Structures are given as C-alpha cells and as structure tokens.
Amino acid sequence: MSVATGRAWVFGDDIDTDVLAPGIYMKGPIEKMTPHCLEAVDPEFAAGVEAGDVVVAGRNFGMGSSREQAVLVLRHLGVAAVVARSFAGLFFRNALNLGLPALACAEAGRIGASHRVAVDAEAGDIQNLTTGGRYACEGIPEHLMEMVRDGGLVPHMAKRLGARSSRG
Amino acid sequence: MARTLAEKIIARAAGQDAVTPGDIVTCAVDLAMMHDSGGPRRVAPILESLQAKVWDAGKIVVASDHYVPAVDAESAAILDLTRKWVADNGIPNFYDMQGICHVVVPEHGHLLPGMFVVGGDSHSPTGGAFGCFMFGVGATEMAGVLVTGETWIKVPETILVRWGGRLGRGLSAKDIMLFLCHRLGMGGAEYRVVQYAGDAVEGLPMAERMTLCNMAAELGAQTGIIAPDAVTADHIRTNGGDPGDVASWQGDADATFHAVHDFDAGTLAPQVAAPHSPANAAAVGDYENVAVNQAYIGACTGAKAVDLCMAAAVLKGNRVAAGVRLLVAPASTRTTAEAAADGTLATLTEAGAILMPSGCGACAGYGAGVLAENEACIASTARNFKGRMGAPSADVYLASPYTVAASAIRGRISDPRDFLEGRAP
Ligand code: SF4
Numbered sequence: 001m002s003v004a005t006g007r008a009w010v011f012g013d014d015i016d017t018d019v020l021a022p023g024i025y026m027k028g029p030i031e032k033m034t035p036h037c038l039e040a041v042d043p044e045f046a047a048g049v050e051a052g053d054v055v056v057a058g059r060n061f062g063m064g065s066s067r068e069q070a071v072l073v074l075r076h077l078g079v080a081a082v083v084a085r086s087f088a089g090l091f092f093r094n095a096l097n098l099g100l101p102a103l104a105c106a107e108a109g110r111i112g113a114s115h116r117v118a119v120d121a122e123a124g125d126i127q128n129l130t131t132g133g134r135y136a137c138e139g140i141p142e143h144l145m146e147m148v149r150d151g152g153l154v155p156h157m158a159k160r161l162g163a164r165s166s167r168g
Numbered sequence: 169m170a171r172t173l174a175e176k177i178i179a180r181a182a183g184q185d186a187v188t189p190g191d192i193v194t195c196a197v198d199l200a201m202m203h204d205s206g207g208p209r210r211v212a213p214i215l216e217s218l219q220a221k222v223w224d225a226g227k228i229v230v231a232s233d234h235y236v237p238a239v240d241a242e243s244a245a246i247l248d249l250t251r252k253w254v255a256d257n258g259i260p261n262f263y264d265m266q267g268i269c270h271v272v273v274p275e276h277g278h279l280l281p282g283m284f285v286v287g288g289d290s291h292s293p294t295g296g297a298f299g300c301f302m303f304g305v306g307a308t309e310m311a312g313v314l315v316t317g318e319t320w321i322k323v324p325e326t327i328l329v330r331w332g333g334r335l336g337r338g339l340s341a342k343d344i345m346l347f348l349c350h351r352l353g354m355g356g357a358e359y360r361v362v363q364y365a366g367d368a369v370e371g372l373p374m375a376e377r378m379t380l381c382n383m384a385a386e387l388g389a390q391t392g393i394i395a396p397d398a399v400t401a402d403h404i405r406t407n408g409g410d411p412g413d414v415a416s417w418q419g420d421a422d423a424t425f426h427a428v429h430d431f432d433a434g435t436l437a438p439q440v441a442a443p444h445s446p447a448n449a450a451a452v453g454d455y456e457n458v459a460v461n462q463a464y465i466g467a468c469t470g471a472k473a474v475d476l477c478m479a480a481a482v483l484k485g486n487r488v489a490a491g492v493r494l495l496v497a498p499a500s501t502r503t504t505a506e507a508a509a510d511g512t513l514a515t516l517t518e519a520g521a522i523l524m525p526s527g528c529g530a531c532a533g534y535g536a537g538v539l540a541e542n543e544a545c546i547a548s549t550a551r552n553f554k555g556r557m558g559a560p561s562a563d564v565y566l567a568s569p570y571t572v573a574a575s576a577i578r579g580r581i582s583d584p585r586d587f588l589e590g591r592a593p
Contacts, residue, residue, distance in 0.1 A: 014355055060355035063388055066206075066290050068306045089359040089390040090290065092322070094306045141192045144320060153312045158218055161315075 003120045004080035005129070006052035009045055010113045011038070015057050017064035017091065021073050030069065030076050037073045051078030054119055056111045058084065061102075062091020071098045081119045083108050083126060083137065096144055099152030107135040121145065170420035172326040173395055174361040177301040177417070181284035189325040189426075199227050199278060200313050201287040203269045204246055205234035205534070207310070208253035211288075214311035222257050223317035229261040229278055230254050231269035234534045236527040243534075267500025267526040270294040270382065270468040274374075275502055277409025281396040281417040286313055291468055291550065293389065296381035297374060298404065299396030299417045301361075304385070324359055324390045325426035326419075330366035333434035338585040340478060341376035342470060342548065342568035344368075345383035346439035346449035347431075354447045357389035360426055363419070364394050368433035374403040375472040382469050383550050386446045395419060438584060440546070441566040444554040452571055455581045462545040463488075463576035464557075465569050466497035466524065467531040470548025473506045475499075475569040480515040482573035482587045488520035489579030495537045497524035519577075530557055539564070546575045 019040050025033040038045045055074065061084035062070055071094045074082065081101040085108045095102035101121035111117060115130040124139035140148065150156040171179070171186060179187045181195035202208065207230055215222070222228060230250065238244035247264075254262040263272045270291055273279060281299030286292070288310045295302030305319070313319050331344060348356075362384045369380065377394050384392025394400075395418050401411040441449040465471055465479050476498060488494045496516055498504040504526060507513040517523060530537030531549045538558030539545055545557060545564050552564035567575070570584035577587065 060358055060388060063355045066304055066306045068308055086358055088355065088388055089324070090304060090306065092359070093309060097306065097309050097312070138190065143194070144192060153308055154214055154218070157220070157312060157315055161218055161220060 003118050004052050004054065005116065005118045006050065006054050006080055008054050008056045008111045008113065008115045008117050009042070009049060010111060011041060011055065011057040013058035014060045014063055015041065017062060017067050017070040020062065021067055021069035030072050033069060033073050034076050037077060046077060049077050049079065052080045053078065054117055055079050055082045056084070056108055057082065058109070059086045061087050062095070063088040066090045066094070068094050068098060071095045071100050075100050081121055083111070083119065085109065096140070096148055097153040099148050099150070101140065101148055103137040103140070105135055105137040110135065121148070170422040170424065172361070172423040172425070173299070173363065173417060173419035174301055174326055174393055175323060176419065177282055177284055178321060178323055180282065187323045189323050191323045192320055193323065194318050194320050195284050196318050197227070197286055197313050198283040199229060199285045200310065201229050201231070201269055201273055201285065201292065202310060203230070203234055203289055204232040204236070204250045206288040206307055208250045209246055210307035211311040211314055212249070212253055214308065215314060218315060220315040222314045225258045226260060227317070228259050228314065229273055230259055231263040231272050232265055233268045233272070234528045234532070236265045236535070237525055239536065265527065267498070267503065268468040268528060270378070271472060271499040271503070274298060274378070275407055275500060277404055277407040280404060280409055280411060281400065281414050282412065286310065286319060290385050291382050293384040293391040294378050294382040294468060296384065296391050296393035297377040299394065299400060299414065301391060301393065303391040324361050326361040326363050326423070327357055328363050328365060328425045328428045330428065330430050331364070331368035331433045332366050332430065333368055333432045334371060335368055335433045335436065338438060338570045338588045339433070339436055340568040340570060341372060341379035343436055343439045344433070345380060345386070346441050346446060346566060347436060349383070349386050349441065349446040350449035352387055354386060354445060355388035357384065357387040359388070359390050362387055362389045362392045364392065369394060370397065373474060374399060375474040378472070379469055383446070386550060438568060438571050440571060440581060441552060443552055443563040443565065446551060446566055449566070452567070452581065452583045455565065456583065458565065458581045459544060459579060460492060460546045460565070460575055460581065461543040462537070462539060463492060463494045463572045464530055464537060464545055464547040464549065465572055466495065466529045466537070466547070467549040468499060469550040470569055471497055471499040471503065473503050475548060476503065476507045476512050476516065478569040479573040480512045482570050482584050483519035483521070483577065484515050486519055486577045486587065488576045492576055492579045494519070494521045494576040495524050495530070496521045497529040497537070498526050501526050533557055546572050546581060548572050
C-alpha cells in the first residue's frame, strides 16, 4: 500500500455511526447510502470527496452501533484513510477488518479543511503538504497492516486459506 | 510491572507474559457467542465464500433471542436458518427461544473468570461481570473468529469506577449506570475498560453486576469488568460451571489506571434518562409527572429475576393506572420459572402486568410491545435512541424496574421510594 495523497475533510468530535451510515438507508444497497454519508454534518462531503481523500476528525470517531456500513460507505466513496484523535472501539476494529486504515493521531487537529495531506499508514506518518507539518500516528502493526493491504479480513483469510490448501 | 485484570486476561489469551495498553496482539478466543440477528444469517455467507468450517463447535454458543417468537414469515425464516446452521455445524450449545443471549449464556455456566470472549452484539460487555474480558464484534470479525479461533485486540487502558457506601432502598445498578452515562457521557470511556469496584459493587448480586457491565457499552467502553469474588464463584457453581481459582484473576493493587472515579452510592437518587439518550439522565424528581402510555420491564439490562422482584416490591398491593399498560418480558424462560415459583409473577399479574415472551421483545423494536406515534414509555432497557422502540416520534424514558413499576401505578413518572417507605429493604 503506497502513500495516499489527497484532500482532508475535517470533522469534529463524536461523529456517530448514524451520521456515517444513516439508519433509514440500512436496508438498501450501499450505493443508496453513499450520497447521505455525513450529510447531517457536511452536505458537501459525499458529492465532493474524491478517491484518495482523507477524513480527519476529533475524538471518539465512529461511536454508536456495530454496523459495518459505517466503514463500507467511506470505502465506497474512495476515502483512503481516517485520521482522528481517537476512535470508538467497534468502528476501529470494523475499519481495519474491512480494509480501511484508521490512524489515531494526537495532532489531527492541526490538519485544516482542504489541506493536502500524504498519509503513510504503514509508517504511521502524515505530511501536511499545505503547511509543511509532519505528524506521527499510532502505528498499525505489520500483521494487521497486511490484512488492511489485502482489503480486509475476508480477502485476507481467503488468501491465507488458499495458501494453506495449495500447500496441501 | 503491575497489571490490571483486563491486561492479565489479554496477556494470557495472547500467550504472552504481559501486555501494555496500546499493544495490538492476537488472542485465542475461548468462547464466541452469536444471536439470531447478527449470527448465522450474516456469517454463513462469508464462511461459504471462504469454503471454511468453524474452528471449534464446542467453543461457539448460539442463542435465538431477537426475532422470538416469530411474528411474520421473515422472522420465522431467520429462526429457521439459525436452527439449520447450528445443526449443520454441530454446535452443541444452542439456546433456541430460551431468553436473551446475555442472560442465557451465563445461566448455563459458560462464562468463567479469565476467559477471553467475543459476542456478536454490542452489549456483550455484560460477560465482564463474571471476570471475563468479553466484547462485541461486527459480523465480518465474527466470521473471522469462527474460521480461525482468534482475533486481535488493541490493549485498552482501564478506568476504575469505585462506588463506596451502599445503595438506598429503591435504588439499583440501573440508577448507577444512568448516573454514569450522564456524568461521563456516551463516549466518556473512549475504548477503555470500565472496571467497577467498591463496597456498593461488591455488595451487589450477579444479576446487578451484569447490568453495570452491560451498560459499559453506553459509555463507549471496549468492555466493562468486575473482579470475580466469592459471589461470582458461587453463582457459577450454582449454574453448573467450574469457576476455577478466582483469586488468580485479580488486578494488581498498584496497577495503572487511566482514571479513577469515586462515587458514594448512599447519596444516589433514582435516575431517569429522558429521550433520546441515556446521557440525558437526572434524578427522578426532574421528570416527575411526565405522563406515560406504556411501562416496559424487559431486556438484558432490566428483566432478570432480581429486576422482576424490584418491580414486584413496588407493585405489591397496588394496581397499574387505568389507561396505562405494564408489559413484563422476563429475560429468560428460567427467569419466568423462578418468578413463578417464588410468587413474584403472581404479584405482577395481580397488579395488572401483562406477561410477554422471553426475548429482546420491544427493546430494539424487533418483537411485540412497540410504541405508536407520540406515545411515551418508561422502560428498564439500556437505550432510548430515537425510533428504537417503534415510532420515531415516541418518547422513551429509561429507569430502574422500581421506577418503571412506580410510574405504571401512577401513570406518570414517579419516585419508587414513595411506595417502599416503611417496607423492609
Ligand atoms: S434486550 Fe435489547 S439491549 Fe439486550 S440484546 Fe436484546 S436488543 Fe440488545
């Protein structure tokens, strides 16, 4: 996985799973949900976000339910990583399990809206290309990074199981 | 270095001498719990796509509790799929319509101190009452556990919440948790473990300790936990489990906590959380006289045998107000049997309560007892998010079974202590 370079979309604290994946769209396919991702806090986000962009937030990102759609919808929109001061536990786990790098960064607040950032999830390093700042994140260990690189837990397991059975 | 109880359990499951908060480690799972809603129907397609089998049928426990009893063809199909998957995979421990997973699983002695357990439900921290490290996971992760028997965890810090003194008459674990939701906030625990301790906690029976750990979910905690003691061991033995050596599953006295909070149980007033968040809790006096259409005693949080006894203590010799419906959905069939045997059930029904099947029922809007537009309900459940218990415009207030029962008698939110004065605690 190379370094993701994109625009930062900045949000505050306590972004919940209902704001990410609104309940009324839970029954339908993910395509029906994507236009409404985060619309309650930023109506421009879903239409404006581009592949490689990065979501930046404050504390307790992804609080609320265990719904995996809160991660899938971001991946579907092409978000390359989420950088936050802290994550809700279930969201953090779901993110890595579904192949979305979630980076806890004490200095996430130094990234401003529309700053261009380069996120190196493997090294736990963020460069702010707009201000020249550089911030360290809590690293994701290699064995989990491998899962993220494979696209999440299911493709990762498929690879592992495939390798095992081809070894006989 | 001194370690917390959670750190010791994770280290054991990870096969390491010790772990430190922030470490990400892979742990062997001792038990995986699923229910009908998030379980087989979601994991089966993933296992099929991987052409994989479950790693150890004996370490999987399934309970059908959300869609029970079936109310339409869709829910019947979900229950049917669950039964077939359990049979096809040779899962020996399956509790079909026996009650809510968080209550039924420990009723059968499955949760033991020191275990590392995952549950496919966000209230899985309930198991922490038994000295387990038990937490909720999403369906993808559960599928991973079923195939590999392991999962990863970022070792959380622990927050110690001590309750000194003794709860007054008409007060319960539910009041403690609603108070904490207000005081610490819905995300207040931020992925940490909330460990409960202190004289008031040690004085609580297991069912009440389960309520404390259950609602750690509402604090944004990774899980809740209580160090096992003689009460824990006795309870496990009574339910056919072997508690092992509880003394070996204690945190070190000088372990490092992220924070330590001290509260006095003796000064706590009954709490009520207003719509639409448990964090909207305040003393019952702040909401007194709010009229209710329905009073609901149900859910893993508020319908165990002790909860029914609390309601009965208030309802004895009283009647549910005209125009108000009091629904009681015991948390498990065993709860119903116990309450029938000791006369609790008769007290409730004589007061006008309507007995409902055991299961999640109206708690999350899956079963019977949901609300109409603009109705108000006071419930012993854990969450009052908008639209959770039926119509989006309905208002749900959360309270203890004592307070729910008192409110049913008056038809408006009431302080249960009015009905308990002079009675033995
Ligand atoms: S009773 Fe309510 S809170 Fe408990 S498991 Fe069922 S739906 Fe969840």
